Amino acid sequence: MKHSEIMRLIGLVDKLDTKHYNQLKAVIEKRDSVKFVSRLLNDDSKNISCPYCKSLQLSKWGIRNDLQRYKCKSCKRTFNTLTGTPLAHLHKKGRWLSYAECIKKGMSIRMAADKCGVNKTTSFRWRHRFLANETVIKPKVLSGIVEVNELTFAWSDKGSRTLKRKARKRGYGASKYIPSVMKVFSLFCRDRGKNTFDNVYHKFGAERIKPELLNLISKDSLFCSLDKETYLKYTRDNKVRHAILSISKGELKKKDIVHINNILIYQNKLKLWMSRFNGVATKYLDNYLSWFRAIDEFDFRIKPETILLRAKRPEEYNTNHFSKQSG
Numbered sequence: 001m002k003h004s005e006i007m008r009l010i011g012l013v014d015k016l017d018t019k020h021y022n023q024l025k026a027v028i029e030k031r032d033s034v035k036f037v038s039r040l041l042n043d044d045s046k047n048i049s050c051p052y053c054k055s056l057q058l059s060k061w062g063i064r065n066d067l068q069r070y071k072c073k074s075c076k077r078t079f080n081t082l083t084g085t086p087l088a089h090l091h092k093k094g095r096w097l098s099y100a101e102c103i104k105k106g107m108s109i110r111m112a113a114d115k116c117g118v119n120k121t122t123s124f125r126w127r128h129r130f131l132a133n134e135t136v137i138k139p140k141v142l143s144g145i146v147e148v149n150e151l152t153f154a155w156s157d158k159g160s161r162t163l164k165r166k167a168r169k170r171g172y173g174a175s176k177y178i179p180s181v182m183k184v185f186s187l188f189c190r191d192r193g194k195n196t197f198d199n200v201y202h203k204f205g206a207e208r209i210k211p212e213l214l215n216l217i218s219k220d221s222l223f224c225s226l227d228k229e230t231y232l233k234y235t236r237d238n239k240v241r242h243a244i245l246s247i248s249k250g251e252l253k254k255k256d257i258v259h260i261n262n263i264l265i266y267q268n269k270l271k272l273w274m275s276r277f278n279g280v281a282t283k284y285l286d287n288y289l290s291w292f293r294a295i296d297e298f299d300f301r302i303k304p305e306t307i308l309l310r311a312k313r314p315e316e317y318n319t320n321h322f323s324k325q326s327g
């Protein structure tokens with residue numbers, strides 16, 4: 001575009017009525033947002049490797065849709081910074097940051113769709129993709145005093161078109177009165193460094209939790225829980241140091257530093273946060289727990305940019321997804 005044409009265009013801005021000014025403003029904001037997100041994603045590619053063969057020998061290979069493309073010198077394939085990540089092939093980059101803000105605020109799919117001007121199907125897909133890595137970003141080791149407790153959730157087929165059982169009345173909370181066949185359990189472990197591990201189980205017992213806990217809890221840790229048979233059996237069988245707090249004696253705090261207050265507070269915050277969704281489908285429970293864990297990790301101050309960058313970490317992503325993707 002010639003300089004004179006640009007100056008003429010700028011001169012016309014003052015003559016626009018409110019409606020057309022707002023239209024122009026929306027176009028500029030959208031463009032700014034696309035550029036901002038693209039820059040954020042491109043700048044995060046400093047140590048990028050080939051997603052196909054992991055080679056670091058790459059050439060820059062032009063820019064498409066504002067994203068830098070690369071060509072691998074080993075396998076000759078081309079890709080961009082999103083290839084092989086949960087964000088690959090998603091459109092409307094200009095709205096991603098605003099969607100990440102909705103995730104930070106814990107908005108429902110419908111609310112986030114309205115806020116970002118996308119339909120409900122897109123909103124659902126984006127939430128799933130933006131949070132896909134969070135289900136696998138869990139601490140590998142907990143140490144020191146490790147507080148452990150579980151939560152019970154009522155089984156929910158919310159959103160399912162076909163129920164395999166008779167519909168039940170609403171109103172089951174996560175109480176011990178839920179028939180066992182309709183329960184699902186989540187284990188929570190948290191150390192004093194605020195590292196939190198959680199996992200969902202359809203049945204709960206020492207043998208069920210053992211595979212995770214053996215690797216997760218470092219040998220010199222102090223396992224701290226209520227005196228429930230599952231935990232007692234686990235720590236006894238595996239010779240883990242165990243500070244047992246008695247429910248019957250109301251002994252939630254044994255010594256000054258030996259307690260499970262942190263995990264109880266975490267669980268209460270989680271239940272309060274989840275109440276906005278009016279029940280979640282059991283098949284997505286792990287996703288919600290992971291979503292909350294990510295928010296809690298940043299004390300509820302996670303930046304939308306951080307949500308995007310965590311979502312594009314290919315090393316966290318399930319390789320089964322990646323095998324279906326290219327470019």
Ligand SMILES: [Zn+2]
Nearest residue numbers: 050053072075
């Ligand atoms: Zn390669």
